Amino acid sequence: MLAIVLWGTGGNARDFLASAVGGGFSVVGCVDNDPQRQGGRFEGLPVHAPTELPRLRFDYLVIASHAAGPIRTQALGLSVPSGKILSTAHVISLQLLAAGHPLAGQAVGLETTGWHHAFELLPGVRTLGAAPLRQALLDDAFLGDVAGRRMLVLGARDGAYAFDLERRGAAEVVAFDFPETRSHAFNFAVTMRDSKVTSMVGFPELLAADSMGKYDAVCLYEMQGLPRHPLELLGVATDRLRVGGTLYFESLAAEFLRDGDARAKETEGADNQATDGGWALSLPAERLGYAGEGLAHVPSMACLRAWIEDAGLSITALSRDASGDAVHGKAVKTRRTARRAVHAPGCRTSPSRRKLCLVYIAGAPRSGTTYLQRTLREAEGCGGIDDEQYLDLFASVLRDVERDPSNAALDAHFDVFFTTLQKYAVPRTAAARVTPAVFAQVGLCKNFRMLGADLLDRIVAASLAPDTRFYVANRPFPEPSYMDDLAFYCQESGLFRELRCILPVRHPLEVWASGCLKFPWWREERWPFSMVLGRWFAVYEAARERGGLFVDYNRLKENPQATIDALAARLGLPKLTALPFRASSVAQVELRLSRSQQVRIDRFLQTLPFIA
Known part of the structure; x- marks a missing residue:
């Protein structure tokens, strides 16, 4: 010895x-x-x-x-x-x-250190992780015959379950993990075992490219220990499964935590939320023994069933673990793509919850959009953030998903974009700046497939106070379809009952001149006047046909309090004090309107129903 x-x-x-x-x-x-x-x-x-x-x-x-x-x-x-x-x-x-x-x-x-699981790495050699393997997930009756199958393990950590699948004869095993949870011990284990398990580390969008193909089975264990909401994890799993493929899953169950776990009985700070398909607990992850400062979302049995079934899966087995606080089971993918999952915890769709009015300030840049947003946010019962949120763009994606439940066109667009990035050797310094933004963009759009309007509701709800009745958002020069997109979102939303669009109007030549001073690239022909003018007409024409509230920029500049009073009256807001108005500067530009352009602009301005 x-x-x-x-x-x-x-x-x-x-x-x-x-x-x-x-x-x-x-x-x-x-x-x-x-x-x-x-x-x-x-x-x-x-x-x-x-x-x-x-x-x-x-x-x-x-x-x-x-x-x-x-x-x-x-x-x-x-x-x-x-x-x-x-x-x-x-x-x-x-x-x-x-x-x-x-x-x-x-x-x-x-x-190396970093073992998560305690398992036999080699005959007679055991690792030192704190988490023992769940024997139920290693049972032959549970896994069945995996020989020859292509398998994906989501949240593989040190690879313990992936190595077990390889030992059982799986044709290919891909161990995917997040940067927050991947253990450096995995590479050590691969070398020691001479394993052929493939490692992938990153964000779930890495798995989205069609070049990755579909899998015969996906293993999703310890959901609450992974740095994503279980709904998102289920969406990724379903997306990568072939039709008829099997999802092996394991999750904590809220009922069993409440009955048998002293940590969950201390529910101070816990978010106990009901959904249409059951209820879920949101507890600090560290209270459940997981690293990190975020929340762990623990569904009830009914909620877990709803999440899985609405993701396009049919549960074939579901059992309580011997440990008592978790359940494990199997589900088969029954349709090609998932619709949207049940509403995420915290986002209700009952009419009594839909009490907010979405006040969307659009119009051209340099026309007072930011001023109106900041003034209205000061009113009692109003909320929002002091920045643009692009809700109209998100609402447009939401409509695209609704029009095409398979989401094929949307997926193809982002898959091509992402796959193209992977093919080129991006300098490390550039990748550090670009890649996280790409992951975030791709991931956000793909989440609409599963969360739908609830994803937007969560973005909005993050800045709301309990007594908020009006949510004020601002986005100059939105897409021409913005009013239809926002109206669709409000219809699907669990928060909003009404949409009101406010459009401050400034002469397009003044918009251009002020924009050239504020945004140098306008003058450099990246935003030529012809494009600004076309966008100016498109935005205001869309609102004119759909009951937008138009504010004259010149009146706002001359008498801001009177204009704000009139606007508050139309919205049903209490009287509020207008903030000091600072007119934007105008650059000297050598540009003259043609007579036809001037006539068209003048006639159009006469058709707008400005508030008094």
Whole structure:
């Protein structure tokens, strides 16, 4: 048996001693630089001064301290050979060395920490993770015959379940994980096992490209420990499954947490929310034993069933784990694509909840849109953020999904965009700036397939106070279909009962001149006047046909309080004080309107029903 001397007498040393049990090696003593500890005992072991190392008999010195670098230098100065100095990260290496395993030398150079699961890495060699494998998920009756199947493991962490599928004869196993949860121990395990499991780390959108193909089965375990809402995870799983493919899943169940788990009984700060398909608890992840500062969403059994079935899956088996706080089961993909899942926790669709009015301020830039947004937000009962939210663009995507439930066109657009990016060698500095934005954009649009209007509701609700009745948003020069898109969103929303669009109107030549001063690229022909003029007509014509509230920019500039009073009266807002108005500057531009342009503009302005 290998004899080990441990340098350190703190928490790291104590953890190492616990992991050493049954490892085929024995700790015979400790070393510490603290004179007060020298000559005493630690966990029953004698504590020596470093100067005593040369006379001690041991095979390896293991450093159990955060100051590993200086201690290693000190040990080398005491004539300890470099090859005999290891760290607490070498527990598995020590097991292999004790057993005389041929991979022991290679393991010493690759050893790492970060094991999540406790499982048998090699015959007689176990990892040191805190989470034991769920035996129910390894049962032959549960998995069935996976030989020859193409399988995806979502949230693979250190790969324990992926390696089990490979052992069972799966033709291909892809272990996908998030940057927040992937363990560096995975690569070590792949090397030690000579495994062919494929590793992917990133955001779920990596899996969206058609080049990845479909899978025969997807494993989604420990949902609450992953940094995504279970609805999103189920959407990714369904999207990657072929029709007839199997989802193996495991999740905590809210009923069982409440009955049998003291942590969940302390529900201070928990969000207990009902949905049309049951109810769910949102608890701090750390309360459930998971790392991170976010919330873990734990569905009831009814809610879990609804989430899975509305994702396009049919449950074929569902059982409670022996541990008592989780359930596991199987579901088969029954249709080509999922519609939208049930409403996410917190977003209701009952009429009593739809009490808000969406006040959308559109119009041309440099026309007072920001001023109106900030003034109206000051009114009692109004809410929103002091920035653009692009709700009309999101609403447009929502309509596209509704028109084509398969979402094929939308998926194709983003898949091509994303796949193209992957084909080119983007410089690291550029990738650091571009890639996160691309992931966010692609992911947001794909989430509409599953969450629908609830996704927009959550964006809106993040800035609402309990007494909010009007949500004020601002977006200059929206898409021409913005009013139809927003009206559709309000119809689908669980928050809004009404849409009112406000459009401050300024002469397009003044808009252009002011924009050239504010936005230099306008003058550089990237936004030529012809394009601004065309967009100006499109935005105001769409609102004129659909009952928009038009505000004359010149009247607003001359008498802002009177204009705000009139607008508040039309919206049903209490009287509010207008903020000081600062007219935007106008650049000198060498541009003249043609007579036909001027006539068209003048006639159009006469048709707009400006508020008094």
